[in-house]
Amino acid sequence: MQPNPLFGCSIRRSTAIVKPAAFAYEAPETVEEALALLKRYGEGAKVLAGGQSLVPMMNFRLAQPEVLIDINGLAELDYIRLQDGPEAGRGLAIGALTRQRTAELSPRVGEHCPLLAEALGHVAHAAIRNRGTVGGSLVHADPSAEIATVLTTLNGRVTLRGPAGERTLAPGDFLLGYLTTGLAPDELLMEARFPAIRPGARWGFLEFSRRQGDFAIAAVAAVLELDSGGACTVARIGLGGVAPAPLRALAAERALVGRRIDGDAIDEAGRLAQEVCDTEGDYHASEEYKRNLAGVLTRRCLAQALERGREAA
Amino acid sequence: MTPRAAHTIRLTVNGEAIERAVEPRQLLVDFLREGLELTGTHAGCEHGVCGACTVLFNGKAQRSCLIFAVQAQGAEIVTIEGLAEGARLHPLQAAFREHHGLQCGFCTPGMLITAYDLLQENPRPSEAEVRVAISGVLCRCTGYKQIVDAVLAAAEAMS
Ligand SMILES: Cc1cc2nc3c(=O)[nH]c(=O)nc-3n(C[C@H](O)[C@H](O)[C@H](O)COP(=O)(O)OP(=O)(O)OC[C@H]3O[C@@H](n4cnc5c(N)ncnc54)[C@H](O)[C@@H]3O)c2cc1C
Ligand code: FES
Numbered sequence: 234m235q236p237n238p239l240f241g242c243s244i245r246r247s248t249a250i251v252k253p254a255a256f257a258y259e260a261p262e263t264v265e266e267a268l269a270l271l272k273r274y275g276e277g278a279k280v281l282a283g284g285q286s287l288v289p290m291m292n293f294r295l296a297q298p299e300v301l302i303d304i305n306g307l308a309e310l311d312y313i314r315l316q317d318g319p320e321a322g323r324g325l326a327i328g329a330l331t332r333q334r335t336a337e338l339s340p341r342v343g344e345h346c347p348l349l350a351e352a353l354g355h356v357a358h359a360a361i362r363n364r365g366t367v368g369g370s371l372v373h374a375d376p377s378a379e380i381a382t383v384l385t386t387l388n389g390r391v392t393l394r395g396p397a398g399e400r401t402l403a404p405g406d407f408l409l410g411y412l413t414t415g416l417a418p419d420e421l422l423m424e425a426r427f428p429a430i431r432p433g434a435r436w437g438f439l440e441f442s443r444r445q446g447d448f449a450i451a452a453v454a455a456v457l458e459l460d461s462g463g464a465c466t467v468a469r470i471g472l473g474g475v476a477p478a479p480l481r482a483l484a485a486e487r488a489l490v491g492r493r494i495d496g497d498a499i500d501e502a503g504r505l506a507q508e509v510c511d512t513e514g515d516y517h518a519s520e521e522y523k524r525n526l527a528g529v530l531t532r533r534c535l536a537q538a539l540e541r542g543r544e545a546a
Numbered sequence: 547m548t549p550r551a552a553h554t555i556r557l558t559v560n561g562e563a564i565e566r567a568v569e570p571r572q573l574l575v576d577f578l579r580e581g582l583e584l585t586g587t588h589a590g591c592e593h594g595v596c597g598a599c600t601v602l603f604n605g606k607a608q609r610s611c612l613i614f615a616v617q618a619q620g621a622e623i624v625t626i627e628g629l630a631e632g633a634r635l636h637p638l639q640a641a642f643r644e645h646h647g648l649q650c651g652f653c654t655p656g657m658l659i660t661a662y663d664l665l666q667e668n669p670r671p672s673e674a675e676v677r678v679a680i681s682g683v684l685c686r687c688t689g690y691k692q693i694v695d696a697v698l699a700a701a702e703a704m705s
């Protein structure tokens with residue numbers, strides 16, 4: 234160690250600087266290997282995907298996993314496919330390890346699910362989306378997360394794989410509450426499926442945050458389908474940030490179906506959306522403010538959806 | 547080998563092949579600064595918010611405080627030290643100097659790498675696009691105006 238001439242103390246440290254608690258590191262190359270490691274290490278192990286939520290928690294030692302199972306080598310979980318399913322109809326199947334930025338810029342996502350592409354643009358900053366994954370965001374389950382809000386709005390599906398095989402869950406069975414999901418410790422999230430926005434349908438996405446890239450105080454996604462006379466045949470409204478997990482504003486949706494979407498209809502939907510909020514105040518905003526914001530954003534989001542839609546085929 | 551022990555990683559940093567043993571919990575930012583003495587990459591918040599630690603990881607701007615060094619096995623990394631060609635400043639660096647795009651300089655390495663990534667993807671960004679791109683890097687000094695001017699000037703100079 235050399236003394237620092239300015240401060241008279243050592244500037245060269247004898248040990249390496251580290252922030253997180255010590256852990257063992259495993260880097261499996263296949264899903265099978267990853268599942269075997271999860272089984273072997275049990276509850277002490279954590280999956281490391283983009284690390285954009287897990288590593289901050291480890292740097293603060295809020296998370297101290299004994300073993301990290303780094304799944305960045307699982308190329309088989311990095312894909313965006315267009316699927317035709319009889320039940321859910323056409324949709325995008327996105328592998329859990331797909332980077333958020335890759336999905337955002339994917340022409341396939343832009344064409345078939347522009348709502349998701351737009352929502353992804355609100356997730357943090359490009360440098361975070363370059364590494365953060367679609368699956369990691371869903372498992373982290375922040376109540377404001379844009380990806381989970383879109384999954385909920387479109388009633389998509391997630392597929393999990395564990396020792397007992399695969400299971401597929403609806404958003405409400407997977408996103409259980411604040412940072413809580415239905416994923417078992419020995420399971421991997423494999424894929425998320427987002428139903429396509431049908432040709433001719435209209436959609437909107439709006440959120441409010443204190444600064445560009447911050448988590449949303451409230452976020453709203455909407456999809457509308459109108460018949461040739463302008464009456465609403467399908468309405469989907471999803472809210473993020475105003476409940477322990479994203480949720481649909483079902484009463485607001487019902488109020489729109491069968492109706493021409495004029496100013497009165499939009500006002501009513503905004504009022505009904507406000508009522509489903511299940512939130513508490515925090516240092517960003519009071520409960521009353523968030524509730525009001527959900528109503529305002531719902532109205533603006535519906536107006537935005539009316540203004541633009543996916544080009545009719 | 548016990549997995550908790552040091553792992554040997556091979557990677558390229560600013561074009562140079564490197565082989566080192568690292569403890570799994572060492573962050574890439576600390577590896578660059580302490581292990582390789584590349585102190586141009588700054589450590590600020592260490593939870594992804596400030597952007598000071600941004601480097602190019604396989605060509606894309608990423609937070610080196612949210613990557614473990616052990617994950618850089620096989621990666622190509624470019625830090626701020628790799629931007630200039632010898633004594634010749636990169637056009638972005640020249641534009642930052644010309645337009646006073648820095649005061650204390652703490653945010654500057656992250657700003658430059660972020661701007662570099664932006665111009666790679668979008669060589670002629672609008673002012674609004676520049677502002678969105680650099681919103682992921684916090685500057686406590688400049689008020690951002692000169693940084694935006696510098697990035698736009700560099701885009702023009704480079705095209
Ligand atoms: C400054 C900053 C701002 C941000 N702003 C936003 C924002 O506005 N909106 C937003 O939605 N997010 C935001 N994020 C979070 C970001 O989107 C993360 O990328 C995301 O939440 C986690 O994805 P990841 O791939 O980085 O996962 P990781 O951090 O690697 O993992 C997160 C959790 O998921 C688990 N996990 C990950 N993948 C799997 C899998 N396939 N199977 C099982 N478990 C898995 C991990 O074990 C861990 O518990 C922000 C992050 C930062 C640092
Ligand atoms: S130190 Fe990495 S983002 Fe602040």
Ligand code: FES
Nearest residue numbers: 649651685686687
């Ligand atoms: S120049 Fe001081 S923080 Fe940006």
